[in-house]
Amino acid sequence: MDRDGKQIRVGVDIGGTFTDVAMEVGGMLHSIKVLTDYSFPENAIVKGIREVAEVAGANLAEIDTIIHGTTLATNALIERRGAKTAFITTRGFRDVIEMRTESRFEQYDLDIVLPAPLVSRDERFVLNERIGADGTVLKALDLDEVDVLCDRIITAEYESVAIGFIHSYLNGTHEKIVRERLLSKKPGISVSISSEVSPQMREFQRFNTVCANAFVKPLMASYLNRLVGRLAEEGSNCPVFMIHSGGGIISVESAVEFPVRLLESGPAGGAIFAAHIASSYGLDQVLSYDMGGTTAKICLLESQTPKTSKTFEVARTYRFKKGSGMPISIPVIEMVEIGAGGGSIATVDSMRQIRVGPHSAGSEPGPACYGRGGEHPTVTDADLILGRLDTDEFAGGAMKLDRHASDRAMRQDLAEKLELDVATAAYGLSEVVDENMSNAARMHAVENGKELSEFTMIAFGGAAPIHASRLCEKLGMSELLIPAGAGVGSAIGFLRAPFGFESVRSAYSRLSRFEANTINSMISDLIAEATSFVRSGAPDADPDLECTAYMRYVGQGWEVPVSIEVRDYADADGTLFRKLFDEQYERFFGRVIDDLDVEIVSWSLRATSRVVPPQKIGKIGKAAIAVARGTREIFDVQEGAFQSASVVSRQDLKPGDWIAGPAVITERETSTIITASREVIMQADGCLLVRIKQAA
Structure with a gap:
């Protein structure tokens, strides 16, 4: 706390171009953006905190809490820049992560190339063991075989090991035994087991998730330990927490153990920020639009709550097409992400069409106008040429933009090739990137059965307010809110997030054979796991609990999420579960199927600490x-x-x-x-309300 007894909290979001820092001192917000340091990301964090503390009149020793989100784990997976990783699995299943699901994400491409597995075949090893589909041991581990394999892995000097056995989500005993033998032979080696990382059915997704966790675990452990050490050197010994992909806060220790949970942590903060604004205004249908220096993220919010999922894909390789990426089975705020940010590079393809992204100039060298060596035209260069940015006032005047460099890059790479003047080329670049984003928003809305003209857009991130009005024109949306602090929206969102964790587990049962004791035991285990994560950061928390059962008709391939009350159930409650499933299925698909049994495939339980709801406000008109x-x-x-x-x-x-x-x-x-076509009105809470021009 500062000298006046006000609590000081800091949110830090590392993006591909900028590191955003927001400091809250007794309800007052101060913020700053600094360029991301790719080699040592913690340097940008310390620099940003030092600068924002100076603005706020505080020092680092007075900070009470730091909440951090990062794309470091995501970038490591995309760039395949992680630890030397071995994968141990059941004999006969060595190639699961290479065979994938055998589906084709592009049906008619005869030359389709599937993404390479994260762990190559020569680094995948097998053990002759087997757990049955009911969790019983069909073939026990041979400890001599285990020891021989452990010695082989240690001799090969693997930095990290992923372990994923068939049906281990029901019985993780074999995975734990192998981990213990490895650690006894080489204490300190990084080991991840699928029964803890992602205890869910569908072995391809589960194996891939545990491999991803192992791949980034040493990198994230090193980074987070360096960060805590650097902060301590600067005089800040406050606790550091991480935002995870599901939108909750966990301790650094939990993040080190399960770094795969940090994928999409930055975008999750943005969705929380938008939800906070939506709640203030009582908006039930919101499109959250976050555009930074490298990517743009679009998320749908209903009833002031972001849409969530228990799986998502990283590093899609084929035009961002679903199925072409790396599936990760963890709870996540569902959103669509495209390579369209301020630093996205524009090129001309063989058909003389402008293409923007997914490659980005990032912060090193950055757009041409940054004067740091960038030679290719980017979205930021186009915005500068079109007058949307001021050469002298960018980042509050801290960075002078070079208009001549933008003109030169635009002329060489676009204008001359298309026989256009520089301004027209910049206009074309801008329209292409705006159309890419509007197409992504339309597709996301259609997939969720929504009509965007009925939604309000909430835009934030360094580049989103520049493009949001045009995006609203393209999408037929009449109202747009630009919150105060929009440039660092995700970092502010971290300060609004609860301590929270979602535990997931697959456990098969049929409603025709409803066993209340088994279900009660499952819910109890999920509660214990989720609340332990919450209390690791908030020891006195009495978390709210939300339970979901994923159910389907017998024989179907995918599940419907059904909200379940957290309590003890009796055997007679099978009829209640059937009623809840029928209501949800009819809401999704219009009708139920009679005389067909229903099965529960998996469960999730979310525990969240209580947060103070935002003050309700109403829109105000022109004055x-x-x-x-x-x-x-x-x-x-x-x-x-x-x-x-x-x-x-x-x-x-x-x-x-x-x-x-x-x-x-x-x-x-x-x-x-x-x-x-628009007008803007300042609102009571500092938001800008942008709407279609209205008669006086």
């Missing part, structure tokens, strides 16, 4: 026209020409102040572009 501090020529797409736009400083706006587009609302971490 006074905002005073512009100047004008700037910006390109408006619908008008097809540069127009004189009012430039307004966000910090000068008072609740009710408004201005019609075209306009630019400037602030330290980003700029909000108001297109000619």
Whole structure:
């Protein structure tokens, strides 16, 4: 706490281009962006915290809590930059992670290339053991065989070992025995077992998940230990917590053990930030739009809650097509992510069409306009050429942008090849990236059966406010909210997240043979596991519990999530489970199937600490026209020409102040572009409400 007794909390989000830092001092927010250090990410964190503490008038020793999210684990998987990893499995199942599910993600591509497995075949080993589908031991481990394999792995100097046996989600005894033998022979070796990392059925996804955990575990352990050490050197000995992909906070120790849970941790913070704003305004249908320097993330929120899933894919290799990536079986906030950020590089393909991303200039060298050696045109360069960014006020004036470098890169790579002038090439680049994002949003909405014209967009991230108004025009959305601190939205979201953990487990049962004791025991185990993770960070927490049973008709291939009350059940409650399933199935598909038995495939239980809900506020209308501090020529797409736009400083706006587009609302971490078809009104909580122009 600071000298006045105010609690100081810090949220830190490492992105591909910028590291965002948000500091909350007694309810007051201060924020800053610094360029990400790829070699030593902790250096950017320490630099950012030091700078934001100076702005807030605090010192590092006064910080009470640091909450951190990072894409480091995701990037390591995408780039295949992890530990030398061995995989041990049941004899006969060595090639599961290479055979995948045998489905084709592109049906008519005769030259289809499946993604390479994370662990190559010569690094996959087998043991002659077998657990049955009911969890009983069909063939016990031969400890002599285990010892020989352990010696072989140690001699080969593997840094990390993944262990995944068939049906170990029901009985993990064999996996634990092999781990114990390995650790007894080489204490300190990194070992991950699937019965703890992802105790779920479907061996391809489970094996892949435990391999991913093992692959990034030494890297993440090294990084997190360095981070805690660096912070201590700077005088900050406060606890450091991590945001996980499901949107909750866990301890650093838990994160080191299960780093696969950190995949998508940064985007999860953004979804929490959007949910907080949606709750403040009572919005039940929201499209969260987060665009940073490297990627854009789109998430649907209903009833102020992000949509979640128990599986997702990393590193899709084929035009971001579903099925072409690396499946990971962990609870995650469901969103669509595309390679469209401020640093995304534009090229001209063989058909003379502009392509943007997925390659990014990142922070090293960065867009051409950063003056750090970048030579290719990016989205940020296009925004600068189109007048959306100011050369002297980028990042609050901390970084001067080089307009000449942007012009040169745009001319060489796009304009000359397409026989266009520089401004038209920049306009084309911008339209392509906006159309990519709008297509991704439409597809995500269609897959979830939603109509986006009924939604409100909440946009944040360094680049999203620049493109959000145009995206709303493309999607037919009438209202857009740009929250205060939008440029560092994910970092602020970390400060709004609860301590939380979701435990998952596969346990097969049929409703026709409903066994209450088995189900009660399963729920009790899930509660114990989930609450232990929550209390590792919040010892006094009395967490809220949410239980979900994944159910389906016998013979179906996928499950329907059904919310289940957390309590003890009796054998007669099988009829209640059937009723709940029928209601959910009918809601999804319109009708139920009579006289067909239902089975429960797996369970999840989410434990979350209670958080103070945001204060409810209402939208306010126009009061006074905002005073512009100047004008700037910006390109408006619908008008097809540069127009004189009012430039307004966000910090000068008072609740009710408004201005019609075209306009630019400037602030330290980003700029909000108001297109000619829109107007903007400052709200009571500091949000900008951007909407279709309305008559006075």
